[in-house]
Amino acid sequence: MDQSTGWQFYWYQHTQKHQKNTTDTNSYTVNIDSVSDGDSGKYTCRGTTRDGQNSEISDAVTLTVSNETEAVLSVSPQKWLTEGDSVTLICEVYGSSTGWTFSWYRDDNDCKYKVLSDSSRGAGGNYTLSSAAVNHTGVYKCRGERGERAYYTEYSNTQTLWVTGVSPSVSLIISPNRTQHFTSESLSLSCEDQSNSTGWTVRRYTDSGYLQDCSSSIYWGSQTGSTCRISYTYTSGVYWCHSESGEISNPVNITVHHGDVILESPVHPVAEGDSLTLRCLYRYKNPSVLTADFYKDGSLLQKQTTGEMIIPTVSKSHEGFYSCKHTERGESPKSWISIRGETELNN
Incomplete structure (x- = not known):
């Protein structure tokens, strides 16, 4: 009983199935030491004096307990x-x-x-x-x-x-030299070393969340020396070189596309001040170049070119996601193009 007011308090839990008296207490507060699913529901309280007078039942407060907070x-x-x-x-x-x-x-x-x-x-x-x-x-x-x-x-x-990185000790060389590829193409990935490190392995992190070495599965690649060969491309992911001592190359996002149109864009960052050439490729005819619209970050840049778009002098503002679209053949995926600034080149 609260000695200062003369009131004793009763607490009630209202669930979907029943109402129960949870506790009486000498205080106007109640503590649940370790909540569980069974504590979910609406709670009310009322007070009683020594001479048996009852207060009105309080407004309900809802408590929700989740087992798996996300x-x-x-x-x-x-x-x-x-x-x-x-x-x-x-x-x-x-x-x-x-x-x-x-x-x-x-x-x-x-x-x-x-x-x-x-x-x-x-x-x-x-x-x-x-x-x-x-x-x-x-x-x-x-x-x-x-x-x-x-x-x-x-x-x-x-x-x-x-x-x-600005100056990695190793580069991942891709052939054909582009970030987007059609399904069922062959692909070669090689680690070109500048520091004489040993034990380079090509690794990838797939879009479905798997981290794999080139030779970890016969279904996706085989490695000889520092070169990984893929007979049939079918999985998109990020690829890089990894050495026994823990050094890594710059990562390359390789997109494998099931459709008929892909974008040919640089694998590695483009230096600020250089030119940038993009091409829209068609799956068939090894592959042929399509007339197409080119987009940056979802906005139209150039409409119905001969299949090739050239930016003579790039700046940092040209960094972004690029894609191309043909009215009948379809649209390519988006690829990120990174622009390396002059200060980064001089570091």
Whole structure:
């Protein structure tokens, strides 16, 4: 009984199936030590005095308990970065916004997620890399935590950051030399080394979320020396070279398209001031060049060219996602074109 007021309080839980008296208490507050599904429902209370007078029943308050609180991870402004760019990973808890701290995890290309040592930087739901480096390339996820008993959310969805370095020691050479390919084409990927490192392996992270070495499956490739040969392309993903000592090349996003039209665009970043040539290719006739419209970030750049668009002098503003479209044959996927600035070239 509350000695200051003379009231004793009763609490009621109203579920879909029944109403029950949850407790009586000498205080006007009630605590649930460890919530569970059974605690979901509407709660009301009423007070009683020593002489038996009852208050009105209070308004109902709804408590919802979820077994699997969902954490959702997103990236701003984008996943494809040039060394030195800023990027923020954003972790949000679905249906709940307060009281959470977050832990952050990264797969460093060895198929094992490790908690980041500076994970506390994500206490507000954001984890920011103010100057991205090549070694920040990897697959990230997060998890929320709150309460004295450390209630955790499920692990979030994954997001992958790909950071293009200024002067990598190795380059991934692709033949045919383009980022988009038709299904069932043959493809060669070679690691061209500038530092005499050994044990280079071609790896990929597929769109379906699998990390694989070239020779890990006979169904997608075979590696001889530093060259991976794919007889029949069928899976899109990000490809890179990985050495025994942990060095990596710049990643290349390879898109395998089931349709009849693809975009021919540079595999590696284009230097600011250079020219940029794009072509729209048709699957048949090895492949032929199509008259087409060209788009950047979804907006029309050039209409019905001879199948080729040339930007004589590129600048950083030309960086973005490009595609082409033929009125009858169809539309290509989008490919990211990175522009390397003069300051980056001189570093």
